[in-house]
Structure formats: structure tokens, C-alpha cells
Amino acid sequence: MAQDDPTQLPQVLQLHFLKAWDSPLPQPQVIHSHATSVQVLLSTAFEIPITAQLLQLLPSLKLLIAPSAGLNHVDLAACRARGVRMANSPSIFAADVADMAVGLFLDVMGKISAANRFVRDGFWVSRGDFVLDRREASIVGLGCIGLEVAKRLEAFDCKILYNSRKESDVLVICCVLTAQTRHMINKKILLALGREGVIVNVGHGAIIDEKEMVQCLVQGEIRGAGLDVFGNEPEVRKKLFGLDNVVLSPHKAALTADCFTNLTDLAMANLEAFFSNKP
Amino acid sequence: MAQDDPTQLPQVLQLHFLKAWDSPLPQPQVIHSHATSVQVLLSTAFEIPITAQLLQLLPSLKLLIAPSAGLNHVDLAACRARGVRMANSPSIFAADVADMAVGLFLDVMGKISAANRFVRDGFWVSRGDFVLDRREASIVGLGCIGLEVAKRLEAFDCKILYNSRKESDVLVICCVLTAQTRHMINKKILLALGREGVIVNVGHGAIIDEKEMVQCLVQGEIRGAGLDVFGNEPEVRKKLFGLDNVVLSPHKAALTADCFTNLTDLAMANLEAFFSNKP
Secondary structure (H helix, E strand, C coil): CCCCCHHHCCCECCCCCCCHHHCCCCHHHHHHHCHHHCCEEECCCCCCCECHHHHHHCCCCCEEECCCCCCCCECHHHHHHHCCEEECCCHHHHHHHHHHHHHHHHHHHHCHHHHHHHHHCCCCCCCCCCCHHHCEEEEECCCHHHHHHHHHHHHCCCEEEECCCCCCCEEEECCCCCCCCCCCECHHHHHHHCCCCEEEECCCHHHECHHHHHHHHHCCCCCEEEECCCCECCECCHHHHHCCCEEECCCCCCCCHHHHHHHHHHHHHHHHHHHCCCC | CCCCCHHHCCCECCCCCCCHHHCCCCHHHHHHHCHHHCCEEECCCCCCCECHHHHHHCCCCCEEECCCCCCCCECHHHHHHHCCEEECCCHHHHHHHHHHHHHHHHHHHHCHHHHHHHHHCCCCCCCCCCCHHHCEEEEECCCHHHHHHHHHHHHCCCEEEECCCCCCCEEEECCCCCCCCCCCECHHHHHHHCCCCEEEECCCHHHECHHHHHHHHHCCCCCEEEECCCCCCCCCCHHHHHCCCEEECCCCCCCCHHHHHHHHHHHHHHHHHHHCCCC
């Protein structure tokens, strides 16, 4: 397994393990040359959408394994129309994504990245305001990731509000992108969060109205943000680069050795179940 | 209260609240001019050691309130000889110091500060190896801070080894500096920690043989370090500045609004008890 480079993760597995990633041919060509025989597709990269057009190229496809929490790269209607079964298990990423969410949270609250930068620049800055204890955190998206985040934050004596409309100091966004959640975190919600408010996003960039968020951060209308996801990845709004109250991470919460192990275990179990006709 | 600038915290409180920090005189002069009447000294800054010489200047001193976990800035023998009573309560800092310890830990493990730097420099680096789940952490120093750290790490499914000699992947140093703990983390222990090993230090810089640690970090003999304390503060070894596997923080774990509130509450309670002759 190419654990260090997730873009090289297998896109196509066959029962006899045609290793697309070992082929000298480019991946689309590998898919084309085996198109008629592919029965199972393992989708791990958002950059390769599972479209109706791709499904047409794969007439034998019966199972799509797409373990990510978000499925907005998959044309679910087309899958249903073709009778392609779905195997989806976001829980395999939950612990590591939750670790990152809390890591980003602590970093923003404790200004750890900023302090690290200051010390390296030769400043010994002792200004601190790490006031976690009295925080109330709202977890937006109470799936398996949200529950893992809650478990962690409770150990920090954070009061957890689940999908609450009550105002809180911290929003941890763990939900998936749908038509309903797109730009759900708008200017009104940002302003309600207030000057001490912090946003952590490990869900999807487009859940936040990013332009409004950047403006709130620049103007100090919210306190800070820890972001692992962005609206137009891998592009990041340049205005964020100058802000000390922001911690930026390149959508890597789930890119861990544990997640890769879990992913291959899951894929193997799904394949075994599928080809032995178990549900 | 000057919450933003801890160096301006009151060094001297009197029952009628002579506010040393409001005086136009420099602090040593304030102490001198009120030396004979000072009955209680509140010591919050390591930079101002409580020496036998200082005690001689304060003939009426009966109580020293020094809430920090470490007391190596206090000449305890001289206090005992003079009959000065001590009020010490490191627990008021425990939660916030533990927050910082875990924040540093997550930052080193998840390379959050490094990722933040890379993204700001225009790179979108998706290399990640946040393998917290399978970690065993040894907490060195099982006081109130160590217990708070344990509580938090347990929520991350970390296995906690208390003051264990068994080899573990992570050392979180929460103990105070004494003759026994000075340079306790030496080359032998660092090498036993191994190439996947991580050190977090929120105790005292001199507990680690810093020169050896820097060498291990430079040579990749340990994986990383999250450091809030240093052997020769505020000087930081320049070799650390070039390392991506290190997160540096300017001894600010306890410099929080919560800690200041706790500190003043504690000081008031101690003063009240002292002047009403309660134990």
C-alpha cells in the first residue's frame, strides 16, 4: 500500500486484484481497458466524481465502495437507477477526523501555531488567553465524527450542545455537504457566534459562506477559525494567510495510517461479502 | 486586573490592598518602601526568586502565597527557618496547563503548525500521519496537572502509563524541577522512546537534557516535541527553529484568563483565612 500518497490509493479493485496503481498506463486508460469486467469500484478521492457517464462505461458494475462521510462526488440517483449497490462507512475516519477537529480547536484557542511562529521569529510572546474551561461548543452534524468530537471535548470540560440553535462560543462542523447544508453557516450565524466565537470545520468547505467568514475574521467579528476544508480546494483564500487567529490544514484529517488500514480492511470485508453473496 | 499582561500581576498584596502594580515606582522600590509592613507576599513570577535575602527585607512577612506547581524559585529552607507559612495550590493551573499539553501533543502528532505554515506558504501538503489511536502515553509527574492530562488523553483512546518505566511512544512531562528530576530525560531515555516517540513538556525545561533532545530531533532519533518550557527561558535553542517536527510555545500554558481568576480567588481566600487566623 502506498500509505504516504493517498492519490495513489487503488481506485479499482477486482477479485483477482487488478492493481490499477501498478499499471504503467494512466488511470482513466486502466479503467477503460478493463471497463466491461469491473464489478466493484472503490472510490476514495473526491477529485474523481462517480458520474452517470462513468457508470455507463462500467456495464458490469454492481458495487460502489465509497467510505467517506460526504457523498457529494457520487451521482446517487444514477447509482440507484443502475441498481449499483453502495457500501458507505464514514465511521472508519471518525476517530482521526475528530482528533484533527479537537487539535484545530485547541490550536486556535491556545494560539499554538501563532505562538510557535512567534517563538521561531525570535519573539517570546507570553500573551495568552486559553479560556477553554468555560466554553460551550455546538457540534453541527451528529454523525460518527460528531460523537467522537463530543467525547473528546467533554474531557476538556466543554459543555456540548448538539445541533442546538442556542448560541454557543464554538461551532465544530462535522456534517456532510448537501443542498440543505451548503452555506448553512452564513453571516447571520457568524455574527451570532460573536467576538469570542470560534469555528472549526472538518466537514466540507462549502458548508460555510467562506467570503463572509473571512470578512468576520478580518474584522474581528469572530475570534478565530481552524479549517481543514475549504470551499474551492486546494485553492485557499489569500486573505486567510495574513491572519494569526486562523489555523489552516490541507484537508488531511483522514489521511492517516490508521484510516488507510481501516479503509483496506473495510474494502476487503465488503468484497468478500459481495462475492459470497452475503448482504 | 491586568489580565493581558501577567508580568503586571500583583506581587505584593496587603490587607488594605496596596496595589504595587498601580504605583508609579518600580516594583523593587515599592517592596522596599513598604518592606517592614508586608505580611503576605504573593509570588507568581519565577523571574523574581524568593531568596533568604528578600525575606530579610520583609521582617513582618508571615505568609507566602506561591500557587505554581514548581517552587524552585523559592528558598524553602529560608522560609521554614523564618517561620513563614506557605500557601501552594498548583491545582488552579491544572486544567489550562493540561489543555496546552494535549494541544501541543495533537499539534506535534497531527503536524498542525507545520501544515498551517505550509498552506500559508502556498503549498497544499496532504502528507499526514496522525496515528494517535494506537499510542501509549507515559505521564511523568502524576500531580493535579498529570491527572488532567490523563483525563483528556483517555478521551482520545490513548493508553495511559503512569510514571511507568515501560517503553511508550509519548512522554508528557508534568513534574516539577527538583535535584532528582533535573535532566531526568537524558539521552538513554530519549533513545528508548525511539523514532516514533514524541515528547511534550509543560513541566520545566531543565527536566530534559535539552542539548541531547535537540540532537535527537535533528537526527530523527525521536519523532517530535511540543515544548512550552525551556532550560534557559526566554532563550530558545536556535537549532529548534529549523525543525518542522517541533512546536514551540513561550511558557504560556498557565497564562490564561481562567488561571488569573483562579489565582485571585485563591489569594483572597488565603488572605481571609490568614487574617482571621483560620488554618
